[in-house]
Structures are given as structure tokens and as C-alpha cells.
Amino acid sequence: MTSHLIPTYAPPDLVFERGEGVWLYDAKGDAWLDFIAGIAVDCLGHCHPALVKALEDQAHKLWHLSNMFEVPAREELASRYCENSFADLVFFTNSGTEAIEGALKAARKYHAARGNADRIEIVTFQGAFHGRSYGAINAGGNPAYMKGFGPLMEGFTQIAFADEAAAKAAITGNTAAVLIEPVQGEGGLRAAPDEFLRLLRKLCDETGALLIYDEIQCGAGRTGKMFAHEWSGAQPDIMAVAKGVGGGFPLGAWLTTKAVGEHMVVGTHGSTYGGNPLAMAVGIAVWDEIMKPGFLDHVTQMGQLLKQQMAALADTYPDMIEDVRGKGLLCGIKLKEPYVNREVMGLARERGLLSGAAGDNVLRMAPPLIITEEHARKAISVLDEALAAARKKD
Numbered sequence: 069m070t071s072h073l074i075p076t077y078a079p080p081d082l083v084f085e086r087g088e089g090v091w092l093y094d095a096k097g098d099a100w101l102d103f104i105a106g107i108a109v110d111c112l113g114h115c116h117p118a119l120v121k122a123l124e125d126q127a128h129k130l131w132h133l134s135n136m137f138e139v140p141a142r143e144e145l146a147s148r149y150c151e152n153s154f155a156d157l158v159f160f161t162n163s164g165t166e167a168i169e170g171a172l173k174a175a176r177k178y179h180a181a182r183g184n185a186d187r188i189e190i191v192t193f194q195g196a197f198h199g200r201s202y203g204a205i206n207a208g209g210n211p212a213y214m215k216g217f218g219p220l221m222e223g224f225t226q227i228a229f230a231d232e233a234a235a236k237a238a239i240t241g242n243t244a245a246v247l248i249e250p251v252q253g254e255g256g257l258r259a260a261p262d263e264f265l266r267l268l269r270k271l272c273d274e275t276g277a278l279l280i281y282d283e284i285q286c287g288a289g290r291t292g293k294m295f296a297h298e299w300s301g302a303q304p305d306i307m308a309v310a311k312g313v314g315g316g317f318p319l320g321a322w323l324t325t326k327a328v329g330e331h332m333v334v335g336t337h338g339s340t341y342g343g344n345p346l347a348m349a350v351g352i353a354v355w356d357e358i359m360k361p362g363f364l365d366h367v368t369q370m371g372q373l374l375k376q377q378m379a380a381l382a383d384t385y386p387d388m389i390e391d392v393r394g395k396g397l398l399c400g401i402k403l404k405e406p407y408v409n410r411e412v413m414g415l416a417r418e419r420g421l422l423s424g425a426a427g428d429n430v431l432r433m434a435p436p437l438i439i440t441e442e443h444a445r446k447a448i449s450v451l452d453e454a455l456a457a458a459r460k461k462d
């Protein structure tokens with residue numbers, strides 16, 4: 069059958085009909101263990117009862133008003149975000165890339181409002197991924213994502229990830245902002261050392277640059293803290309979130325301090341859907357589940373278990389696995405050539421385990437945060453079989 073979809077994706081020949089918790093089911097009732105969770109989005113698994121209820125209740129009341137009118141739930145969710153983070157102000161979006169756009173605009177506006185309209189330079193890191201809109205692809209700096217789409221945007225400088233000397237050289241009085249994922253997602257699950265984030269904070273303080281975190285993938289509890297940067301204690305001036313904060317409903321946001329956000333006055337920015345009542349209802353339910361006592365400790369424990377078991381696999385397959393990567397439940401293995409992440413991912417899928425690929429030949433796991441020890445052991449045993457099968461093929 070001819071597809072009428074723009075061919076930007078090449079999914080496998082597999083159709084899921086429903087999901088429940090950590091499992092996906094096809095029409096025949098066959099089950100897959102979902103360790104990629106819509107790319108770190110379905111943080112509470114599929115069809116979590118609290119999210120289903122929140123969405124259903126709201127669906128009977130009010131779907132959409134736009135930002136022409138107040139939606140009290142916006143204040144409610146924003147106050148949850150602000151009471152538990154560095155932030156004073158929140159702008160809601162529908163996706164990650166929009167959150168990044170807002171963050172970049174707010175950073176430049178901050179300097180412009182202080183009489184430095186030409187202070188536009190954004191420092192980013194190799195291996196970064198910030199989304200697919202124009203600003204985001206220029207920030208991500210991946211040539212494959214920019215080619216053919218017209219001239220590059222001015223004002224982006226990219227340096228090596230977690231390179232202290234490069235950061236010291238690049239962050240100057242011309243820098244508007246430094247943008248970093250505390251744990252790189254698409255780029256290969258590299259976690260920035262805590263000392264590196266603290267150094268960035270210090271360099272930004274010294275030069276007056278703003279520090280922006282992209283916590284779209286690593287936030288929402290995924291590393292065992294609500295936001296990944298909390299492990300370092302180095303707070304940002306602006307932070308983009310999406311993916312997990314909506315638990316499967318399209319929701320993102322950028323959060324910032326009063327000093328930055330107060331310049332984004334009426335008319336400077338907007339969104340028709342941002343902060344939509346349905347998204348707010350689900351966002352509040354997601355937040356409250358993650359904040360339940362013991363939830364984040366559970367994530368940390370499961371992350372440690374997975375990491376230990378991946379390290380054991382690395383001992384079993386020293387010729388295939390170079391490294392265990394990531395933090396918490398955003399983790400994976402970097403494969404050695406000639407083994408290819410996508411091939412192992414396919415072999416695991418044939419055996420009932422869904423995982424993902426990331427840059428740098430990394431096989432990525434981002435399961436729902438509600439996995440149990442049993443799920444983790446099952447995933448590792450399937451991965452073990454997939455690695456054995458890949459080696460045999462070779």
C-alpha cells in the first residue's frame with residue numbers, strides 16, 4: 069500500500085493496538101516489553117489510571133480556550149514547577165522544540181532589554197539534540213539536520229561536550245547563553261559530570277551569560293531526581309522541559325527566573341495551544357505521581373539495577389560492548405564496531421523487547437519509570453539473547 073505520509077520515518081512492520089503499564093500489545097494479543105516508552109515520554113507507562121482519569125474528567129469539562137482567557141490549571145501546574153525548582157515563571161508549550169525556541173528567545177531578549185541587543189551568541193555542545201525547528205537545529209549543530217534548509221542562523225558556537233578548557237575559552241562577555249543537556253539523549257547518553265555543570269554556572273556568573281538546561285529527555289524524574297541537574301546543585305537561569313512531563317500528552321514548557329522572564333511581556337511571544345486545559349490536567353497528574361513519596365528513590369534503584377546488569381553484559385561481551393552509558397533510567401550500552409546499535413535493537417525487538425538507538429552507536433533504554441525488578445531482569449535477558457544472536461551473525 070502506498071503511504072501518504074511524508075517519508076521522514078521508517079518504522080518497522082509492527083502495529084500496536086493498546087498498552088498497559090510497561091507492556092504493548094498488537095491485535096493478536098502478543099506482548100512487547102516497552103523499554104523506550106515513546107522516547108522517554110510515557111514515564112508512568114501506558115494508560116496509567118491517574119492520567120486516564122485526569123484526561124477523561126477534563127474532556128467532559130473544557131478542551132480549549134487559547135491564551136486569550138485564563139485557565140486556572142495553568143497557574144496550578146506552574147506553581148508546582150516553581151515551588152520545586154529554581155524557577156519563578158513558566159511558559160507552556162506543546163513540544164520540546166518549542167520550549168527550546170522560547171528559551172533561546174528569552175535569553176536574547178534578556179540581554180536586549182539591558183541594552184545589549186547584539187549579545188546574541190549561544191554556546192552549545194557537540195552531540196547535542198534540541199529539536200527540529202530552525203532555532204533548535206542551529207543549536208543542535210548536527211550538519212545532517214541543517215543541510216538543504218537554507219542559510220545557517222547567526223550566533224551559535226559549538227564546543228566539545230564536557231570540555232573544561234573549551235568552555236573557559238568560549239564563554240565570554242559576548243555569550244548570551246550556554247545551552248546544555250545535563251544528560252545527552254539522542255547524542256549517545258553522555259552525562260555531563262556534576263563538576264562540569266558547576267563550572268558552567270561559575271563561568272556564566274562571571275561573564276553575565278545565562279545558563280540554559282535542556283531537560284526535555286533527562287527531566288521528569290528520569291535520573292532519580294525531578295530534574296537531572298539537581299544532582300549537581302548547579303541551577304540554570306532557563307530550563308526547557310517536555311517529553312516525560314506530559315506522560316504521553318503533548319506538553320512542554322520553559323521555566324525561568326523573574327529576572328529573565330519579566331522581559332517577555334505581552335506581545336513578545338505566544339502559542340495557541342500552549343497550556344491547553346487537557347495538557348494541564350494531565351501535566352498536574354504526572355507531576356503528582358512523580359512527587360509521591362518513594363517514587364524517585366524507586367527510579368534510582370531501578371537505574372542502578374539496570375546499570376549493574378548492563379555492566380555484567382559488558383563483562384560477558386567484552387568484544388561487543390565498549391561502555392555502559394547514561395544516568396538513572398536513561399541508560400544504555402555503547403557497542404563496538406562492527407556491531408551496530410540498530411541491528412541489536414532489531415534483534416531484541418524480534419524477541420519482544422523495545423529499545424532505542426542513540427548517536428555514537430549506543431543502544432538506548434528509557435523505560436517507564438514504574439518498571440519493577442522483574443521487568444529489568446527480563447529486559448536484560450532479552451538483550452543478552454540479542455547480543456548473542458548479533459555475534460553469531462557476524
Ligand SMILES: *Cc1c(COP(=O)(O)O)cnc(C)c1O
Pocket residue numbers: 162163164165166168197198199200249253254282283284285286310311
Ligand atoms: C526530544 C528532544 C527535543 C525535542 O522535543 P520535541 O518534542 O520532539 O520537539 C529537544 N531536546 C531534547 C534533549 C530531546 O530529547
